[in-house]
Amino acid sequence: MLKTCGYQVTAIDPVAELLKAAVQAQSAHDYAIAPASELPFENESFDLVVAYNVLMDVVDVPGALREIRRVLRKEGTLFISIVHPLADLELLAETAPNAPSEPRATYFDRRRFETKIESRGLTMHFAGWAQPLEAYVGGLESAGFAITSLREPTAGLTEGRDHMSRWSRFPLFLWLKARALAA
């Protein structure tokens, strides 16, 4: 979509197989295997960074946001999509099959989770971090970003998407737009 909009797109991911898939899909112009904490780019190289469903899988979110700020031009834009921190709340329920072993974990803690989800004959292993909204916003603040928009998209319920019905009642994703402030 960014290419269609006329952007010169650079894609990064630390996993070689996933980057290979991006190359096969011709999703960018340039590609780099790198973690968000060590972006192989000069300071102020980009007008726009998109972190699409990545930050909840990153160990050091504040470090990743500092690095994103470094490679963004002043007044540059950062778009973030994350799993909504409220969507992780069910992991805290003691009755949930994959509840964290620490029974006193709260919404306010940063919590590791691993779970398997079966759907339509496929089993997928999900692992990542659940943390409160304040942790993401604190990381943005300390890296020098100002949030300019926030959206809570709902699932479109068209035919064949009944499995998504709960996400028309609860938020699944959170979208943020932030501007890089002058240092």
Ligand SMILES: C[S@@+](CC[C@H](N)C(=O)[O-])C[C@H]1O[C@@H](n2cnc3c(N)ncnc32)[C@H](O)[C@@H]1O
């Ligand atoms: C849920 S997937 C999303 C992939 C893709 N953005 C999408 O929406 O289809 C999370 C991605 O984050 C990547 N990732 C994990 N840790 C990372 C890190 N430290 N820095 C950058 N990317 C990371 C994973 O390799 C994986 O491709």
